Amino acid sequence: MSDHIGARIRENRKVRQLSVRQLANRVSISVSLLEKIESGDRNPAPGLVAQIARALKIGPDRLTGQPYVNGAETEEQVQAVIPELRRILLTYDNPDDLVVAPRPLPVLAAEMDHVAEMRQNGRYVPMGPLLPGLLAELTHVAFSSSGQDKQQAYWWLARGYRATNSLAHKLGYHDLSLTAVERVHWAADRSGDPLMQVTAAYLKAGAMVRMGSYASARRVLEGLEGEIERLAPERSLTDAHAALQGAVLLKLAILEARDGRSERAQQRLTEARICAGYLRADTTHYEMSFGPTNVRIHEVAALIDSGDTEQALGRLREWGAEQDRDEWELPDGIVAERASHHHIDVAAARLAEGDRRGAHQDLLQARKLSPNHARFHPTLRSTAATLVRLDRSQDDSIAGFARWAGV
Incomplete structure (x- = not known):
């Protein structure tokens, strides 16, 4: 129990030869709060973890102790898929040969739909082993097809890379997660679907928020606001456009809360609430969970992130x-x-x-x-x-x- 996030903060602070007061000043918190965090009596919110990591010039994963490869994780062996996913992401534009011909695109699409459902329900253990082979097959189909079939293959491939990003991020392999986000961009740009390109940019902004790069993430997300409005038919948001716009607004709300701008966070939540009013119920367009319920979830999360x-x-x-x-x-x-x-x-x-x-x-x-x-x-x-x-x-x-x- 001595290997907790506070202990890792203390260890890295000492490596950087910083006093408790010096580190507390760098992240604008009280000395007493930092002392409680280091002793393990208080848990820092994710935004504060990112701030402390930046102040210590390390990645947040160094403080959270990820990836976790002990105890329960060893039993499930979910990490066993990571080396194969690294190989797949490395050879994305020059894939290894397949032993057998890839299955037809409709079959691969149906399996990817199943993978996406598992991703949204957090079922990473059964999802992980499906990804490498599915990504390899879709890549070969995309390379060997033409016209609309080619674009469709890339569209489904973008969803596969998104699932890979989620798996890598949740398991704590943040370098692999960032690579997967770039692959989502690569496939989305070839899919012929502007909203899939918006989704890719949204995922990249999310990674920026997790790393504490708030100014960069803010620019990306605010740019996406205008882009979604431009893409909407006759400036009227469809359910899919509203879901993406709402997801962007909620991400901005969390960003502003973590950046210490509570009033801006509340403004973004108000805008998201208005956007949710366009929808009859909570939706999952483009795998974005958005609607009245998710606005409330983020309202609570923003308050917690604000302290x-x-x-x-x-x-x-x-x-x-x-x-x-x-x-x-x-x-x-x-x-x-x-x-x-x-x-x-x-x-x-x-x-x-x-x-x-x-x-x-x-x-x-x-x-x-x-x-x-x-x-x-x-x-x-x-x-x-x-x-x-x-x-x-x-x-x-x-x-x-x-x-x-x-x-």
Whole structure:
């Protein structure tokens, strides 16, 4: 339990020969907060992790301890697919020969649809082994086809690279994730679909946000706002355009929250709420989870990223009253990964407010909704580890959960 995110921050701070005060000043937080983080009594939000990593001139993965290749991960062997994916992404424009001819494009498209569904539900363990062969076949079909069939093959290939990006990112192979994002761009540019190109740029901006490159990400996302409006037929947003526009606005809201601009974050959330009004329900166009529910999820996440955990939990109670419940509950039909992520965020907020039991319950719910996603999430791991360190009663259920998470 000594190998937690705070301990890694302390270790790297000492390597850089910085005092606690010097590092705290560089990331604009109090000395006492940094001391609590380093001791493992407080968990830093993802945005703060990125800020600290930049101040220490290292990648965020050095602080989160990714990739995780011990305990639970060893049992599932999901990392075994990573070397093959590296080879596939390296040879993207000069692929190795196939042993047998690729399957017809409709068959490959149907399998890729299944992969996309698994990605959205966080089922990385069964999804991973399907990707290398599927990407190889689609690449050969794209190279050997012409006209619309060629564009369609690249369109499906872009979705395959997106799934690869998600798998690599969730497992903590961030260099591979960034390469996959570039491959999404490459395939999208050949797909003949401007909205797939928007999707590729959105993914790249998301990677920038995770790395703390807020100014660059902001420029990309604000450019996409105008591009989506330009692409909409007669300036009227279709459901697909609205879903992409809404996803861009929500990403901007999280960016602004992490960059310490709470008012701008709220403005973006208001714009996203208006955009969600164009949709009859929550949608997944271009694999973008967007709609009224996702706006609320991001409203809570933005408050948590801003450090206002009390207000975030208050918002859940306020919305719960609309459902005649103590707290807001997600409606059915939300993709499992998004729902699991929400509960992980809320668990961290509860822990920050001293509600350890509530934090544990949210972690359990995140695991129930999407076990693969939850098990590899750095915030879940750090929250579970902190719960164990703070647990004086040695609760077997808390310790058992931490063991399941591999901490």
